[in-house]
Amino acid sequence: MPPRRAVTGRSQEPRQRYVEELRLLRAQKGDSLRQLGDVLGWDWSLFGKMESGQTLGSPEVVQALDQHYGTPGLLLTLWELAVADPTQFRERYRRYMTLEAEALSMWHYGVSTVHGLLQTASYAHELLSAGGLGGEQLARQVEARKGRRALLDGEDSPRFRTILSEAVLRTPLADAAEWGKQLELLLGMSERPNVMVQVVRHAVGLHALSNTDTTFLRLPDGRTVAWVETGYSGELVEETAAAERLQLSYDLVRDLALTPAESRKFIRQLLEEASCEPST
Incomplete structure (x- = not known):
């Protein structure tokens, strides 16, 4: 037919x-x-x-x-x-990926995980495995995440800021050596002129994005859209007023974060602590 x-x-x-x-x-x-x-x-x-x-x-x-x-x-x-419709999440995520590739700048707040653009292959593998992926599908997804990092390469790459909850950096991989590589990648990326990594310490307490993992994209037409995500679903926020409200919350959280220099120092400290832990 x-x-x-x-x-x-x-x-x-x-x-x-x-x-x-x-x-x-x-x-x-x-x-x-x-x-x-x-x-x-x-x-x-x-x-x-x-x-x-x-x-x-x-x-x-x-x-x-x-x-x-x-x-x-x-x-x-x-x-x-x-x-x-069981495909609506995938459709919305595909649209987000299209917009991400066009973005002039991106800024992110991570509640519990490293942003996909800054994940090592081992981090992506363990995270996606925990979410239920396996076999060939898992391998494809890991490769796709590795390929996404190319967005941050080159002279015309967008500016990218990620603010990570301390919980992200206190949740290691099962393999201590691979976790060290993930921390090293964060440090290395933070040295790039177009990438900024900041940390929000536990001590600041509850704040506007305490349970909201969010990525903002500034697009060539001047619009800003937001992707709000949990471990099971995601929502693309394109309506201007809603995106602006989320961005205000992000700005408040940014004011609570360590400076980029202080954040690098904190990550280095964690890396040293991880390297000193006895292997099992």
Whole structure:
């Protein structure tokens, strides 16, 4: 049987199709986001987040939209398909990777792990293995992470800042020698003119990003987007107001961090401690 041909020209990916329909129906109705919020009784920013794909919204909101647009059941059906779609994380991550490759500058806060651009092969292997990958898929992912570091090479490479929670540097690999190599890589990368590594010590206490691993990308068109990640999912934040709120939190955390020079000194200290530990 020949593959199904798209007739409408709209996306065949459930989440994107849902977003497209939300935008199309509002445009046809002639509503602004604020007008939509006033009519339906929800904050207008929620509809902006739904139309940018940041959130799917609740079924109650979607049902209200169906009633408002005169499309009984259409949006709710698309919502159900988007919620059930097992590929939505991969699709969003692929979009993030595309934007990462275009970024003029990047800045990151790590709660518990080193950013992928600064991981050794052994670190990536152990981390991805712990997440359930194995075999050929694991090998491909490790190679992909090694290849990503090329983004930071060359004269036109973006500026990159990573702020790491002390917990990241207190969580070693099983192999002490490989952990030493990871610390050495962080030190080496921090010496590059386009890379800045900073550490937030435990002593600063709770702060705005205590449980949020976040990467920001400044794009050629002037926009800043954010990738917010846990060990099981990720969210690409493209809506300007939401990205700005996250960036404000990042700025507050940066003010709590050690300076780059102090951070290098701290990492060197950990490296010395690791090299002095007896091997098992």
